[in-house]
Amino acid sequence: MSENLDTKALLRLMAWLSPAFPIGGFAYSGGLERAVQDGLVKDATGLKGWLSSLLRHGSLWNDAVLFSEAWRRFENEAALKExxxxxxxxxxSAERHTETLSLGKAFVAAAAAWPHPVLDRLPPAVPLPVAVGAVAAAHGVAVASAxxxxxxxxxxxSVSAGIRLGVLGQADGVAVLAGMEALIIEITERASRITLDELGGAAVQAxxxxxxxxxxxxxLFRS
Structure with a gap:
């Protein structure tokens, strides 16, 4: 990509994945609210461990694999549907199904501000990682960056949800985000190269x- 395209890709990622992007992600905790209720997550250390498990073995790992598959096959309508x-x-769970479906459909609707044929190739019922992966690929955003x-x-x-649930303060929340960088990079590098054969999880408590x-x-949250 040229420097201008790189900048355009960055701006679009910032818009699509901003908390202000109108998909309603603030309403969901992905089960974190119950984990706090049950004493499984009590502080910043517990939240970091919880998120690390999701990235390595849980829903975020599967999201990463699905995202990469959608990115690679964004031009194939049948593959996107599958x-x-x-x-x-x-x-x-029913709430997890509602969460990823509601956010995916809302993302597609909001992304129509950047018209592209990929929006017509996506099925009406689309989970969030598939929607974002396909749209990012269609707009020329590199898979690793996206x-x-x-x-x-x-x-x-999730950190924002943890703050709202009283598990940690804002300073600790920023520290958790900083501490997760290396793992996010590791998971990104792995998931960018693999196929759907690597789907699966073992985050039973989550x-x-x-x-x-x-x-x-x-x-406080819908999930």
Whole structure:
């Protein structure tokens, strides 16, 4: 890419993955709220461990694999449909399914501000990582840059949720983000090179927390 295209790609990533982008990500915690309720996450150290597990073995790992597949096959409508269906099938709870589907559909709607045929190739029911991966590829954003930004945004959202849940303060939240950089880079490098054969997870506590959140009476978040 030329320098101008690099700058354009950066600006689009900043817009698409900004907390201000109108997809409603602030309303979801991915089961973190229940993990806090159950005492599984009590402080900044616990939140960092929780997020590390999701990146290595849980939903964020699967998101990274799905993102990369959608990025590689953004021109193939049938492949995007299959990847989207697989992503939704991997949702371990009703709330997780609602979260990734709602955010994916909202992302596609908002991304229409940057018109591109890829938006018509995406299926109506599309999970967030598939939507962002395909749109990023269509606009010429390198997979490593796009995926790193996606994972950083997901971690940032969880840190923000942790702050709202009273697990940590803003200074500790920034420290958690800084401490996650190396792992985000590691996961980005791995997921950028592999196929759907590497899908799968072992973050059992996170899946249970997501399921238990469905019956939680008092809540701040939808998941």
């Amino acid at each position: 990847t989207a269906e697989l992503g939704l099938a991997l949702a371990g 995926l790193a930004a996606y994972l950083h945004a997901a971690v940032s959202q 899946e249970i927390a997501s399921l238990r959140h469905e019956t939680q009476h008092s809540r």
